[in-house]
Amino acid sequence: MALKLIIFLFTLHYVVLCFALSNGTSTSYFCASSSSGVVVSYEWVEKDKGILSWVMNNTANTVSTFILVRGAIYQDTELIGPYAFGAAYYPAYIYNGLAQYFQGPPVTLQEYQSSGATPLGMVQLDSQQFWTSFVFTLSPGQIFRIEEAGYLYNGDVLIPECQGVYELSYQGTFNFQISYSIAEQCQAFDDVQPCPPSPFSMGSAVYSVPSSSVVSSMFLPSLDDRFQMTFCTSDALFSLASRRKAIPKSTDQRESSALYRKEKCRTSHLGSYHRNPILLIR
């Protein structure tokens, strides 16, 4: 789940985008569609618990890579301004196994990713400005479902506010140093699980946004986070961590990390798509 209590004043204009498609037994609510024909809708899974399922349907005849920007409405008023799915709590997701940064050109989503290891990527808005969110890639005709919880406030169900589905273009894979608020982006999600250190280093696919309709406020939960491209200049020590637990540095890990760094510097534009080990700085 990824909702924070941030109140905006602009509201009505998005609500009209939403309508219901119902066949009497289950109800699917239209959310938004992308310029190339990805249609996103949602269905309640357990409405009284605020859990819904996003249904992403690529109706186009080309592969599509995109982000979903949505917020939430409480009693007819915007409670949570729309932001990119995955921009909140991504450090917690990395360590609890719900998400991973991916490297290389986009590959279409696999079924297991609806319940974990959802791809994270870097969205580039200008030469110096990067943000993180989930990046979804669907083949023509592919349908992908992913659940999201948290649509509850004061005991009432929140209604999703759909702002848009925005197409991305893959630009390459680069190294980043990521600084983030451990309290807001990890402990607020789960104060028991371990969190990545801040800063941490990470290789990630980078995507540009052809449409100028994607703006920095759509990544608001990470407003205080910093995503800096580092290339291969850092010689900081790091260790490979499991997704659930940071492993203290050992001599063996220093050796393997030196090896890894060398490989990585040689191939900063990776041609393959694979899980990304977490790189820890100090």
Ligand SMILES: *[C@@H]1O[C@H](CO)[C@@H](O)[C@H](O)[C@H]1NC(C)=O
């Ligand atoms: C109603 O629609 C849902 C998906 O939107 C589908 O799974 C279900 O089978 C449909 N039921 C009937 C009776 O058509």
Ligand SMILES: *[C@@H]1O[C@H](CO)[C@@H](O)[C@H](O)[C@H]1NC(C)=O
């Ligand atoms: C996906 O889109 C196609 C084409 O519009 C449609 O026929 C199909 O019913 C949709 N599937 C779902 C689950 O929305």
